Amino acid sequence: xxxxxxxxxxxxxxxxEVDGSxxxxxxxxxxxxxRQFPTIVAIVSACVILALLYLFTAAPRYTSTASMVIDxxxxxxxxxxxxxxxxxxxxxxxxxxxxxxxxxxxSLTVIRDLHLIDDPEFVGSGGGLLGSVIDFVSELLLNxxxxxEYELTRKALExxxxxxxxxxxxxxxxxxxxxxxxxxxxxxxxxxxxxxxxIVDSLEAKFQATKRASVWLQDRIKELRxxxxxxxxxxxxxxxxxxxxxxxxxxxNEQQLAEVNSQLVMAHASTAEAKAxxxxxxxxxxxxIPDANVADALKNETIVKLRAQYxxxxxxxxxxxxxxxxxxxxxVNLRNQMAEIKRNITAELKRIQESYKSxxxxxxxREESIKSSLANAVSESQLxxxxxxxxxxxxxxxxxxxxxxxxFLQRYMESVQQQSFPITEARVISAATQxxxxxxxxxxxxxxxxxxxxILLSFGAAVARELTDKVFRTTxxxxxxxxxxxxxxxxxxxxxxxxxxxxxxxxxxxxxxANLLRYVVDNPLSRFAEAVRSLKVAVDLNSIxxxxxxLAVTSTLPNEGKxxxxxxxxxxxxxxxxxxxxxxxxxxxxxxxxxxxxxANIGLVDLVAQKxxxxxxxxxxxxxxxxxxxxxxxSKLLHTNEILAxxxxxxxxxxxxxxxxxxxxxxxxxxxxxxxxxxSPFVDxxxxxxxxxxxxxxxxxxxxxxxxxxxxxxxxxxxxxxDTKALARYExxxxxxxxxxxYARYGYVE
Numbered sequence: 211x212x213x214x215x216x217x218x219x220x221x222x223x224x225x226x227e228v229d230g231s232x233x234x235x236x237x238x239x240x241x242x243x244x245r246q247f248p249t250i251v252a253i254v255s256a257c258v259i260l261a262l263l264y265l266f267t268a269a270p271r272y273t274s275t276a277s278m279v280i281d282x283x284x285x286x287x288x289x290x291x292x293x294x295x296x297x298x299x300x301x302x303x304x305x306x307x308x309x310x311x312x313x314x315x316x317s318l319t320v321i322r323d324l325h326l327i328d329d330p331e332f333v334g335s336g337g338g339l340l341g342s343v344i345d346f347v348s349e350l351l352l353n354x355x356x357x358x359e360y361e362l363t364r365k366a367l368e369x370x371x372x373x374x375x376x377x378x379x380x381x382x383x384x385x386x387x388x389x390x391x392x393x394x395x396x397x398x399x400x401x402x403x404x405x406x407x408x409i410v411d412s413l414e415a416k417f418q419a420t421k422r423a424s425v426w427l428q429d430r431i432k433e434l435r436x437x438x439x440x441x442x443x444x445x446x447x448x449x450x451x452x453x454x455x456x457x458x459x460x461x462x463n464e465q466q467l468a469e470v471n472s473q474l475v476m477a478h479a480s481t482a483e484a485k486a487x488x489x490x491x492x493x494x495x496x497x498x499i500p501d502a503n504v505a506d507a508l509k510n511e512t513i514v515k516l517r518a519q520y521x522x523x524x525x526x527x528x529x530x531x532x533x534x535x536x537x538x539x540x541x542v543n544l545r546n547q548m549a550e551i552k553r554n555i556t557a558e559l560k561r562i563q564e565s566y567k568s569x570x571x572x573x574x575x576r577e578e579s580i581k582s583s584l585a586n587a588v589s590e591s592q593l594x595x596x597x598x599x600x601x602x603x604x605x606x607x608x609x610x611x612x613x614x615x616x617x618f619l620q621r622y623m624e625s626v627q628q629q630s631f632p633i634t635e636a637r638v639i640s641a642a643t644q645x646x647x648x649x650x651x652x653x654x655x656x657x658x659x660x661x662x663x664x665i666l667l668s669f670g671a672a673v674a675r676e677l678t679d680k681v682f683r684t685t686x687x688x689x690x691x692x693x694x695x696x697x698x699x700x701x702x703x704x705x706x707x708x709x710x711x712x713x714x715x716x717x718x719x720x721x722x723x724a725n726l727l728r729y730v731v732d733n734p735l736s737r738f739a740e741a742v743r744s745l746k747v748a749v750d751l752n753s754i755x756x757x758x759x760x761l762a763v764t765s766t767l768p769n770e771g772k773x774x775x776x777x778x779x780x781x782x783x784x785x786x787x788x789x790x791x792x793x794x795x796x797x798x799x800x801x802x803x804x805x806x807x808x809x810a811n812i813g814l815v816d817l818v819a820q821k822x823x824x825x826x827x828x829x830x831x832x833x834x835x836x837x838x839x840x841x842x843x844x845s846k847l848l849h850t851n852e853i854l855a856x857x858x859x860x861x862x863x864x865x866x867x868x869x870x871x872x873x874x875x876x877x878x879x880x881x882x883x884x885x886x887x888x889x890s891p892f893v894d895x896x897x898x899x900x901x902x903x904x905x906x907x908x909x910x911x912x913x914x915x916x917x918x919x920x921x922x923x924x925x926x927x928x929x930x931x932x933d934t935k936a937l938a939r940y941e942x943x944x945x946x947x948x949x950x951x952x953y954a955r956y957g958y959v960e
Contacts, residue, residue: 246672257664813842
């Protein structure tokens with residue numbers, strides 16, 4: 211069984227619940243593409259056409275590229291370091307060189323060398339229509355005055371930097387220098403000129419830096435020479451003032467102190483030796499006759515001879531005394547001679563003693579003298595050492611100034627050599643050559659970009675149109691937004707019947723409005739008639755549940771086609787053999803009465819007021835048998851809702867219900883007036899007419915939400931005035947194809 215009524219809660223859903231549907235699938239996007247296909251085709255075509263126009267009108271441009279490397283190997287002509295220091299070539303250094311290549315200094319150098327301010331490509335129009343317009347406006351602003359050289363230079367610089375490209379190739383030390391121009395030879399020439407200007411600028415920068423360093427070194431060398439001379443003079447003056455004399459790298463007082471100390475040691479040794487001889491001699495005096503060792507130690511010939519004589523006489527005396535007796539004269543003479551020899555030895559020893567004593571005294575005196583000299587030398591050395599502290603400081607300053615002077619002098623000589631041999635780390639490894647193919651515009655890329663951009667733009671426009679298209683176009687929209695069944699979609703009708711149906715049906719009347727009101731009768735095989743039949747089927751299925759058949763047709767706004775639908779529905783029911791009455795209940799604007807019964811003076815208003823009988827107010831269509839009850843005289847009515855809500859109105863409807871199979875009531879629209887809401891007690895079902903692609907969804911939802919009594923009896927919604935061609939993109943099964951294919955055998959196509 212066909213479900214024709216929905217609960218009011220479905221219509222009262224919040225917009226958030228409606229919009230909170232599951233995420234759109236691929237099919238939903240394909241539906242968007244199908245619905246907005248003309249828009250998508252138009253936008254994509256426009257983008258492709260613009261791309262083609264650009265390709266045909268844009269002047270070809272050529273790009274030439276030169277390659278330059280920052281060589282990390284240092285070229286040393288003299289095996290020496292640079293006066294300015296060598297910076298490590300790292301990634302940051304290469305990036306810095308890239309920025310230097312992009313600098314205005316290099317660009318202006320190339321512009322001056324190649325006289326680019328005289329080149330129309332750099333100071334003329336930018337090319338094309340836009341460039342001509344800009345130049346024309348600029349001339350107007352300048353009041354015909356010629357631009358100055360500075361202005362031409364800045365304009366050429368702007369164009370130059372726009373066409374110049376400098377980039378580092380990967381992580382290498384190689385830089386690519388490119389330039390784009392309309393002339394391929396000019397592009398190669400300028401790219402090479404940029405590389406040459408960079409190398410010359412690097413050499414010039416190093417030369418100028420070295421030159422400035424040389425000038426500074428000259429001044430510094432003069433200053434250091436003066437300081438070194440002053441420091442050396444200060445050392446000499448201090449030595450003179452403090453009696454400090456160098457000899458063989460040592461101070462004189464130091465040498466003197468060492469010599470005196472050495473003499474003192476020798477004198478002390480001599481004194482000790484003399485004293486030892488004297489002491490030994492004193493020990494010898496204690497002996498009567500020195501023994502042979504002593505005699506030999508003294509090394510005195512006299513004592514040696516005397517001792518030998520003494521020993522010989524002592525031997526003889528011992529022999530003679532033992533042989534002749536002790537008192538023998540010979541023995542006594544020998545003893546006397548021995549005594550004399552002893553005295554002589556003693557005298558000789560005393561003489562030697564006096565000599566040793568004299569030597570000892572001399573050694574003692576000499577030692578004391580040396581000690582006194584040593585004390586004086588030590589005193590003088592102490593004074594010299596105190597002065598030598600300041601002397602060493604003066605000598606250190608003098609040596610420092612002299613070392614600095616020598617170092618700066620050497621660096622100055624190196625800088626002079628470097629001025630004669632400037633070296634740069636950059637070198638060209640691939641010179642720019644004349645390109646054979648244009649670099650822009652790239653035909654395939656531009657066409658592909660235009661196509662891709664057009665697709666994106668068109669799809670975005672399609673989605674935007676879908677999001678902003680707050681109207682009803684499909685049955686699913688009606689069901690989702692209103693929670694009600696979409697019973698039928700009626701195509702838009704023209705003022706006359708289609709030419710394909712003429713000859714088979716009665717000739718339509720001259721009034722276009724009359725043709726529309728009888729369209730289902732004049733065109734029974736049209737799609738419009740089929741849609742109205744689907745509405746009748748819905749009414750009949752609803753009548754299985756409800757035996758009553760009072761049907762009201764209304765809409766949200768005027769001119770949505772409710773009167774046309776109600777008339778054609780009633781005509782269709784009556785033409786099929788049912789007993790039907792069409793009631794014009796739009797008491798504020800009885801357009802249906804004016805179209806069908808323009809000469810009627812009595813109608814529904816008079817019947818409700820019980821001024822006339824039903825038979826007097828009703829007229830019947832002779833062709834279909836449709837009974838029509840016009841509104842009557844309504845021009846002076848102020849409270850039409852009170853009339854429709856009255857008991858008399860109920861009685862009239864009950865009377866019509868008892869005499870007719872179908873009662874079709876043409877109601878006023880809901881938004882302007884409240885008349886429809888008061889008719890719910892005697893109406894069995896409502897048909898809600900919505901103009902396809904025009905009536906806003908929020909307006910319909912608002913009116914239905916505020917009328918719960920109509921929602922409860924809502925049979926369904928009819929979308930009217932649909933564009934069948936456009937509808938085929940929204941819902942293909944509602945398009946014209948199926949109707950055309952099915953009715954093609956009748957020899958006509960709608």
